[in-house]
Amino acid sequence: MKYCTHCLMPDTKPHLSFDDSGVCQACRAHQLKNDYLGGIDWDARENEFNALLDQAKSVGGPSYDVLVPVSGGKDSIAQVHRVLGRGLRILAVHVDYGVKTEIGRRNLERVPDMGADLLVYRPSQPLHKRLIRIGLEDFGDPDLLSHTLLHAYPQHVALQYEIPLVLLGENAAVEYSGETDTAAGNTMTRAWFDRYAANQGRDARFISERYDIPFETLRYYDFPDRIAQSSTQAVFLSYYFHWDSATHLEIARKYGFESLDGPAEGTYRNYVGLDEKIHRIHQYLKVLKFGYGRATDHACEDIRNGRLTREQAKLLVKEHDLEDVSDYFLDDVARYIDMTKEELLTVLEQYRNQDIWQRDPTGRWTIPGHLQDGVAAEIATAGAR
Ligand SMILES: [Zn+2]
Structure with missing residues (x-):
């Protein structure tokens, strides 16, 4: 294994390239991202954000003004925090796709305590467990379709409830690829979904065909294309506020977010991967x-x-x-x-x-x-x- 000379990423990471001085593409992307973020007028972005919320409130859906997908992790609590105190009707949507921990349950309870309605979605278990086993046994990834479900389901809900605004978290296009062009659009599109939520074409359509599972039963595992023609808009919060783990942890703790006493298994941080x-x-x-x-x-x-x-x-x-x-x-x-x-x-x-x-x-x-x-x-x- 060869390691990046700047960070510690090995060359075994799929699709990672290295330049002549042995620096990985992710480090270069981070530089690009920092140059890009450094040039942003964050006050102007916050004004844009306020205008967006005002617009969502004035348009309003029949039941809700804004939808926030939540895992119960620190970032999602910070997302809810950003829309509080403005008289908005907030629907938080949680996809319960696996094996929740006790601490995960407690942290998720903070969300309705903050003042958002919480909708918990648990997919049909015989089907979902089959998908997990397919992912695990045939592709070495038990979360293969859980990942697309997490991204797609809240969009379906926004359409069904006619909610004008979906507030997503971080835009992976900027974070991991330094793709500032894709970020400039700032909305979750089919192209974004195929690239960052679906694993190299191993998506709901692929699994449906390969395993003879009716696609209709997998509809929530796939992006709803009709969102493009709807009045619902899904935007990334990381476009409006500098996305920072430490800030989010601080915000989340104010609402009672719990971390572990020691490091989480497989890493040295104590506030990640707690919930599932x-x-x-x-x-x-x-x-x-x-x-x-x-x-x-x-x-x-x-x-x-x-x-x-x-x-x-x-x-x-x-x-x-x-x-x-x-x-x-x-x-x-x-x-x-x-x-x-x-x-x-x-x-x-x-x-x-x-x-x-x-x-x-x-x-x-x-x-x-x-x-x-x-x-x-x-x-x-x-x-x-
Ligand atoms: Zn690197």
Whole structure:
């Protein structure tokens, strides 16, 4: 494995390219994003935001003025916070797509406490569990269609309730690709959905055809194209306010948002991935397939934002990134999709990439050259000789 010379992202990450000085495209994108964000007049953007809310209020739907999709995480609580205190009728929509934790339930309860109506959607379980197993067993991603459901379902609700405004969170087009052009549009479109919500064409249409599941039963897993012709507009909050985890955590805590006492499994942060258990399996599969996990993602973000040096980050990644998934997650997820823990582990092991992982003399799986700069390149050269 070769690592970015600026952050710690390995070259095993799909679709990630490196320039001649060994800096990854994500770091370059971050620079572009910062240049772009640095040039933004945030006061003007806030005025635009206020005008947007005034307009939503004056247009008004029959029941609600604004819809906010919520996970119950700190960012979604901050999203609700931004529309409070203006006399708007707020509908918060939560897609309950997996195995909720107790802390996740408590954090979600903060949303109606804040003054929004909360709609919780739980998809039909026989169908949804089948989709999770298809994603897990055939594509190594249990959240394959849960991810499209999360993005699509609130849009369907907005159409049904004729809500003029949907307030989304962060625009992944800017955050991960530095695509400021796509961001300038600032609305969630079919093109955005296909690129950032659906996993390389493995979407509801694809699954419907391949597994002979009537598409009509998967309609909420797909983007509602008629939104383009409707009076509903879905915009990203990150266009109007500088999107910052620390600010959101501070806002969320004021409303009683709880974090963990210690770091979450697989990373060093204590306020991420708290609310649901299947997501941990999704993250662990990344570790098996590509040799890096959640701690690397967080460390790279912290390096790029100047919160950690590369050396500090390395220590944290070493400590947390390759952590085995624990029974706390395995037991409940296995039970949820009607497998034994052993069956689930067997499926997971099938995705371990043995070009990356090797057993050491004691039989333990390790990654040779893990986090060592240049070492993997030398091994590769030696092998080629
Ligand atoms: Zn990088």
